[in-house]
Amino acid sequence: MIQPLLRLHECSQTYDKDSATELVVLDNVSFEVREAEIVGLLGRSGSGKSSLFKIISGQMAPAKGEVLWRGGRMKGPLQDVATVFQSGGLFPWLTLRQNVALGLEARRVPRVQREDYTDDALEVMGLEGYENAYPKEVSDAVGQRVSFARALALRPEVLLLDEPFSELDMLSAENLRTDLIELWSERRLPSLRAMILATHGIEEAVLMCDRILIFSPSPGKVTHEIAVPFPHPRNREDADFRLFVDQIYSLMTRRAPIVSEVDNASTQTLVSPSSAQIVLPDLPVEVLVGLMEVLGADPLFGRADLPELAKRLQMTLDDLLAIGESLQRLELAELEDGDILLTDGGRAFVEGDGDARRDTMRTALLHHIPLLRSLRSSLDERPTHTVDAARFRKELEETMSPDYARQTLSTAIDWARYAELLDYDEEADRFYLDDEE
């Protein structure tokens, strides 16, 4: 039997807050990466893909489980793994050439060899002529090519791609993807044995990967493993390709996520009772309202196919999915087999006038957002009808990272203001009820 390059065995990662609670970001993740394959990790934000990459590259040890590299237990950062990051992360004070050579310098590679590796990486990524430019002088697309070159200059055996195309415009991303796949297919990256692509783009995953692992969010765990049956180069417009993408969408928007009861039980033991709080996305309420109006209007009449709707609204499917999930949480819409449909509450909202809409939204928020329910009840109970925001911020931070807590609170305030559920005084950092309430 051929030994896999990399093997993760029941890896878990937790976010320690204090001695009382901990947040699970990865839960019992197991998979293998074999030679000559591109593996896709497909999941939404919060599914622990970045943490997983840190574990794979050896920057972080898993809280539980083990990582095996060529059969041996990994004990520290791996020399044979390089990462390309979402933002590029170019050092603005270094020329592009110096940026590419940085990793080699950090490894103390001798100068002559360093120059050779850097030249090769620049050439393979088509960056000749840009060597002496500074990052601020080149486009994002060229910047991301440099980021690829920097990783490839290290001659890694496994290349970790952490959403490297997500910050590029559509054409540049497509161009870079195609170039990368060509280089891979033509074996022009001799040291490279495998690539792992983290993405939230279904099409991107199907276009590039040989095998896709679908991750569920909060905590991140593998729910499905799918082999992609198409040879490279792949055609997005091919009917089979479209069907395959739609099937994955259906899989990801199924109402009941495929998680066994045993898995559920193990998660419950790790998460504290106060973790009933949920992370709210950074979505203004206008976007939710806008989508419901589009769905409720002619010609959709309450139901739409997600990919078609995304095309119609000129949005990426992933952005649309995030809005759909928020509406689903509020029970104003449902995601079902790749479609989005308005619920009765959603229809009532669309058909109602300003007051009715506010009432519907208020009911939805009180029923489905625990933070707002708890906030409102605190405000109602107190004679002054005011309460410190710090208390709730702290409570949120017990179950999520400070950044997510800030985002959740900010989104909750925005949604609650729309529904006239409560108000917030920024200077005093307090929630309060209007006199009319």
Add this chain to the structure above:
Amino acid sequence: MAVTSLTLPLRVLRRWQQRTSVLELALLIVFVALALVLTPEHVQPVHFSGYVSDTGSLWRNVGLTVLRVLAVFGLGILLSLLLSGFACRFRWFRRVLIPFLSVARAVPGLGLIGLMAFLLPVGWAIVAVAVFNMLWRITTAIMDGTDNVPPALDTVARGLAMTAWQRFWRVSFPVSIPLAADLFARSVPGVWFRLLGAEAGLCFIAGGHGNGIGAYALAQILSGHWAALLYALLACVGSIVFIQHICVAPLLGWAERYRVHNERTDIVAPRSWLLRLWRNRPFLSRLSETVHESVAAIGNWRLGGVSRERSVVMRIDRQHFRAVIPGLALAFFVTAVLRRVPSVPVRVAVMEMGLTFIHVAAALVLCLLIWLPIGLLVASYRVKSGRIEQVVMSSMVLFPVILLYPFFDLLRLTNPILLLCLGGLGLYGRTVLEAVRAIPAPLVHTAQGLGVKGILLWKRLVLPATVADIAGGLLLAVAPLWNAVIIAESLAPSGHGLGRALVAAVLIGDLHAQILLLMLLTLLSMLFDRLILQPIAVYAAQKYAFR
């Protein structure tokens, strides 16, 4: 708040200065207690005959002062790199250094003159006094850089398996360069003030022996050679301009290369003819590259291991640890004071503290009263910034007002409030004018379109849009006053205040009184800053911040 030159330091101030903690006070009293224990109570009192022995020619003194300034710059940069590098390597040191920096920045360096004269040879004492406040500012900036590496760069550095040493030299330090250069440039006027003050003061303490422009000027004042004093003043201005052109401006221009994208993009990068010349000469350019490569080579040493994250753990405040330290510090302080009973009665010290507070507060109010109407007028008539105005404002900021004090003394204008106001006037004025001109154009156009003018314009646009900088400017203006107060109060015939008492203690050689008075001055500076100015500045910045 509009984006002005104050914006960046305010950001840093918020992170670094709002830490008035018991730990800081504990550090202050521990250092004071240590100083009390380690120094003799008295040293030789000053025997000054009122005559300065021949200080040599003016040019020799100018040369010496310029060399000292260069030594101060070099020493400031080297020591701050050493401190912050050490802090990066050893966490325990970092834990001590952060509150220490907060306290050290509040100590008026000029007040250390008596202690430095006791500890060091005269030349080094002058440099030590001059470098004192600059050192802490640059260190703060570098530490700030290590704390605020953009996440994208930090992720890459970790991804490339850089060691802590490599991360400091290749990532954190370069990130901190723009801010460090900015704070360095802001420290330069203070360096000149303390340097000239120390040269004159140490000449005094040394019984009339000394050199440098400060000592030369003192000699001319005492012998009544006003023309020679004027030459000294002009030579000093020439030296300041020279240093500004060969050191400060090129440094600021060079530092721009290290600025991370999207940060203060609307600020015009400083220009330097020397830097341009340097970059255009192949030999000099190659020299730069060699230096750069050498620094990079040092930064590439793989010292220490690659830290591996175990899990994402939140920082836990060690409250119990923080509770024990102040108690021990206080006990140590009380023991030290009881063993060495201070010659300054507590009642007198508190009274002097109150008077110094009044002097500094009144000087700031005077600055506000002078510049606020000018700012409002500039906003109303949309007066554009001209070359002459820039030169005047830069001169006001850079010129060490200590050189003007003799002339004010001659004119019997020695009220400490007036003399102090002179020290902060330039800095505050520049802040107010920059703030007024940084009001976003769309808001100005909207106000014009709506026909808003006069007092309504001030009330609804100019003041709200600039209040953050107007309040924050006080923080900038107050910094040089704590050094200036020592001289200003000494010149006043009424003769009160902590500054005056400190100079009196230096003259009689009472080291312990100097230490305690300096502690009180530091405490006053910290409390004034933390309890009055910072809350105002932070409130204004939060309430009137543009989104």
